[in-house]
Amino acid sequence: MKRSHEPIFWSLFGAGGVLSALVAPILIFITGIIAPIGLWMPEQALAYSRVLDFAQHWLGKLLLLAVISLFLFHAVHRIYHGLHDLGVHAGTGAMVVAYGSALAGTLIAAYLLLAIGF
Amino acid sequence: MAQVKTYVRPMRGWWRRNPYFVRYMIREGSSVFLAIYALILLVGLWRLSQGQAAWDAWRAALTSPISLLFHWLALLTVGYHAYTWWKVAPKTAPDLRLAGRPLPEMVITGGGWLATLGASALIYIIVRWM
Numbered sequence: 001m002k003r004s005h006e007p008i009f010w011s012l013f014g015a016g017g018v019l020s021a022l023v024a025p026i027l028i029f030i031t032g033i034i035a036p037i038g039l040w041m042p043e044q045a046l047a048y049s050r051v052l053d054f055a056q057h058w059l060g061k062l063l064l065l066a067v068i069s070l071f072l073f074h075a076v077h078r079i080y081h082g083l084h085d086l087g088v089h090a091g092t093g094a095m096v097v098a099y100g101s102a103l104a105g106t107l108i109a110a111y112l113l114l115a116i117g118f
Numbered sequence: 119m120a121q122v123k124t125y126v127r128p129m130r131g132w133w134r135r136n137p138y139f140v141r142y143m144i145r146e147g148s149s150v151f152l153a154i155y156a157l158i159l160l161v162g163l164w165r166l167s168q169g170q171a172a173w174d175a176w177r178a179a180l181t182s183p184i185s186l187l188f189h190w191l192a193l194l195t196v197g198y199h200a201y202t203w204w205k206v207a208p209k210t211a212p213d214l215r216l217a218g219r220p221l222p223e224m225v226i227t228g229g230g231w232l233a234t235l236g237a238s239a240l241i242y243i244i245v246r247w248m
Contacts, residue, residue, distance in 0.1 A: 014210075017199075017203050018203070020152055020196065020199065020200070020203075021199065021200040021203035021204060021230065021234060022200075022233060022234050022237045023237055023238070023241060024152060024155070024196045024199075024200065025193055025196055025197045025200055025234070025238065026237070026238035026241050026242060027155075027241070028155055028189055028192050028193045028196060029189075029193055030241070030242065030245055031159070031162075031180070031189075032155070032158075032180060032185065032186070032188070032189025032192065032193070033186065033189050033190065033193065035177075035180075036177070036180040036181040036185070036186065037181070037186070040246075041245070041246060042246070045245055045246055046177065046245075048166075048169075048170040048173045048174065051166060051173070052166060052173075055163070055166060064159075064163065067156070067159065068156050068159055068160050068163070071152050071153070071155065071156035072153060072156045072157075074149065074152065075149040075150070075152045075153035075156065076149075076153065077149075078146050078149035079149055079150060079153065082146045082147075082149070085133065085143070085146070087129060087130070105156065105157070105160055108160060108164075109160055109163060112160075112163045112164055112166075112167050113163070115167050116163075116166065116167050
């Protein structure tokens with residue numbers, strides 16, 4: 001029997017599910033709502049120099065890569081399987097597009113984090 | 119040859135027939151918002167790599183009404199995902215045992231909700247004051 005690749009994608013889906021359940025609501029709240037409108041979050045909290053310092057630190061790089069990559073892998077897994085629920089019987093092509101775009105996002109994030117330097 | 123006409127039950131809009139399935143679709147639909155949010159962060163990282171002017175432009179774009187609306191919807195749906203993720207954790211997590219007994223479901227679910235609250239408070243404190 002051909003080995004299934006589902007365990008790999010399910011692991012990434014699960015890891016992204018845990019990470020997003022833990023931190024996604026607060027991250028969306030901070031970066032997308034309270035920081036832009038300046039409520040309960042000072043202007044300089046997300047100032048260029050401060051965020052750059054974070055992105056140049058190895059731990060900051062690791063956290064940023066984990067958030068972007070695992071959120072994407074979690075999401076494309078659900079979107080890919082959700083197509084069936086919407087009556088779209090997606091084949092291998094959709095699967096390659098789904099997981100391929102999450103992989104592309106991961107590689108772009110890794111490249112940018114390296115380009116930002118240490 | 120004549121086409122055999124078998125009745126096929128229409129499935130269009132199946133999930134709107136039952137509140138349970140509506141909640142299921144909201145939970146699964148949260149992933150679309152999560153994916154877009156991840157892409158917004160990825161663009162932010164790209165703009166950060168281009169320097170201060172680009173970063174400030176990214177921040178300015180996030181103050182637009184359409185961006186705020188998106189983030190409110192993302193907060194609601196992804197928040198619902200977080201709620202349900204821990205709700206089903208007793209069924210999806212590995213068999214967790216304490217002194218030979220399975221952990222009560224409410225301990226796993228409640229522990230997850232507390233972990234989300236704790237992580238959220240920690241991140242807020244770090245971003246705001248540290």
